[in-house]
Amino acid sequence: MNPMRLTGPEASVIKYDLLTALSVAGLNGSPTLQTTLMRLIAAVTARYNWRADELTVGQRDLARMWSVNERTVKREIKRLLDGKILICKRGGVRGRVAAYQLNYDEIAKLSEPCWCLVGPDFDLRMKGRYQGQSTVKIVQLSDYTKPAETEDAAVQSAPGTWQRAMARLAKENADQFNAWFSQLKYTSFDQGILRLRAPSKFAQRYIETHLMRPLVSAVEAELGPITRIEFEA
Structure with a gap:
């Protein structure tokens, strides 16, 4: 600004x-x-x-x-x-x-994610003021049409993929996906433990306190039951 x-x-x-x-x-x-x-x-x-x-x-x-x-x-x-x-x-x-x-x-x-809670006038003002300046990385759905080269082989053979779980989240709420989930980096999924890397500790805390339910739902639909999610530094 x-x-x-x-x-x-x-x-x-x-x-x-x-x-x-x-x-x-x-x-x-x-x-x-x-x-x-x-x-x-x-x-x-x-x-x-x-x-x-x-x-x-x-x-x-x-x-x-x-x-x-x-x-x-x-x-x-x-x-x-x-x-x-x-x-x-x-x-x-x-x-x-x-x-x-x-x-x-x-x-x-x-x-x-909270602008709409204040009111439509506030939401409109904030979007007009900030969205054109945002440095948030926008991940296109085309990025998820093929597995990442470094993806774990176990996930490749699982019922679904991390990419498809992310596509689910993007379809459900595109703004939420672009702001938070698009920046998550997949590390591994083993014995029900999903390991991820967040872009910052602040983003990690926000996801842990606000967005675990949609994240778990989307991932379980593609990869199977999750016992816990671990964020790596």
């Missing part, structure tokens, strides 16, 4: 919509995600420099704002960086406070 838009005539609408997106993503997430995004919203509302497009607040100040210790602040900042919700613009070295920037594309990707 162009930072100038955050200080122009439509700036207030853009900011409120951004905070709304973070709020509903948190409310529909795990307790950990709720807490993390609530703390981020507080910091952004109080201290984000929209003109410079950065958040520069010391750990001590954040600890006081969030009513936590500085160790918790470090853990929360790391979680937001790992989830790509924040981007580090300048590291905090030699007594200088670190500067962080909101990653608008990642926030849009995280919150998109």
